[in-house]
Amino acid sequence: MYPENYKKEEDLGISRRLDYSKQFKKRRGIRIGMVMAKQNEIISIFDSIAQGYDYMNSLMTIGLDKHWRRLAVKKAEVKRGSTCLDLCCGTSKLTRELARSAGPEGRVVGVDLSREMLAKAADNLRNFKFRANIKLIRADAADLPFADNFFDCAVIGWGLRNIADISSALEEMIRVVKPGGKLVSIDMGKPHPVIMTVFRPYVRYFLPFVGGLVTNNSQAFKYFASSIETFLSPKELSGLFQGLGLIEVRYRNYAAGIISLIEGRKP
Numbered sequence: 663m664y665p666e667n668y669k670k671e672e673d674l675g676i677s678r679r680l681d682y683s684k685q686f687k688k689r690r691g692i693r694i695g696m697v698m699a700k701q702n703e704i705i706s707i708f709d710s711i712a713q714g715y716d717y718m719n720s721l722m723t724i725g726l727d728k729h730w731r732r733l734a735v736k737k738a739e740v741k742r743g744s745t746c747l748d749l750c751c752g753t754s755k756l757t758r759e760l761a762r763s764a765g766p767e768g769r770v771v772g773v774d775l776s777r778e779m780l781a782k783a784a785d786n787l788r789n790f791k792f793r794a795n796i797k798l799i800r801a802d803a804a805d806l807p808f809a810d811n812f813f814d815c816a817v818i819g820w821g822l823r824n825i826a827d828i829s830s831a832l833e834e835m836i837r838v839v840k841p842g843g844k845l846v847s848i849d850m851g852k853p854h855p856v857i858m859t860v861f862r863p864y865v866r867y868f869l870p871f872v873g874g875l876v877t878n879n880s881q882a883f884k885y886f887a888s889s890i891e892t893f894l895s896p897k898e899l900s901g902l903f904q905g906l907g908l909i910e911v912r913y914r915n916y917a918a919g920i921i922s923l924i925e926g927r928k929p
């Protein structure tokens with residue numbers, strides 16, 4: 663699944679490999695069990711739509727997703743030779759943008775928990791110029807297999823909304839980024855109430871209908887609608903960034919609030 667010629671895992675500061683069954687046994691408690699169950703459900707949704715994801719993504723955003731991903735990369739302050747983390751990398755759309763900016767000397771690690779999304783990501787990387795600089799890893803965002811202070815920056819695109827344990831994922835992102843490094847999340851926001859009158863029927867009814875035709879799974883797109891509606895507001899999310907100790911926390915809305923980008927710096 664991984665592109666060939668990639669640097670050895672030790673070079674990437676990978677401190678341990680994950681074993682989900684052991685991990686589950688180690689962590690006890692009803693809350694953890696519920697979080698895991700919710701997470702498994704979400705991952706199986708992504709497994710089921712992986713093949714149609716890229717097409718649906720471009721269709722849903724009328725191609726603007728590329729622009730928003732570039733914006734996230736810019737805010738992450740990626741430089742030539744940077745080592746970047748793309749959390750919840752999915753089919754590697756954002757991973758490739760990071761790799762382009764990091765250039766021939768850069769290194770990018772894409773992490774996702776869905777086997778099928780990672781398989782599609784590997785497919786997408788087959789003819790990509792900087793594929794040798796990219797590593798894909800299957801891991802839980804809330805328990806990352808990397809050493810502390812390893813990455814120059816960490817980016818998460820449309821991922822936090824799908825993570826059952828958001829605080830743990832953010833804590834992990836902070837842990838693995840070097841002091842002074844940027845953390846950036848881009849995701850769905852809370853559109854203006856006027857926009858909402860059009861946006862709500864669009865995500866509740868139009869998306870499941872079209873998504874059902876493309877991926878044969880309209881249920882998955884019903885989940886998207888509810889995940890968008892129940893997700894934290896940009897203000898709440900930046901409060902979480904600040905509460906976890908990040909500095910220079912800022913958020914900005916795009917497309918009348920449909921998209922929101924939040925950034926912070928590790929002190």
Ligand SMILES: C[S@@+](CC[C@H](N)C(=O)[O-])C[C@H]1O[C@@H](n2cnc3c(N)ncnc32)[C@H](O)[C@@H]1O
Pocket residue numbers: 701704705708719749750751752753754755756773774775776779801802803804818819820821824825826
């Ligand atoms: C909407 S997709 C975003 C994909 C990609 N970032 C993009 O820009 O298109 C969300 C991804 O989050 C992944 N995901 C959800 N929970 C996760 C977790 N706890 N750990 C790792 N990946 C997770 C899903 O498998 C899915 O591929």
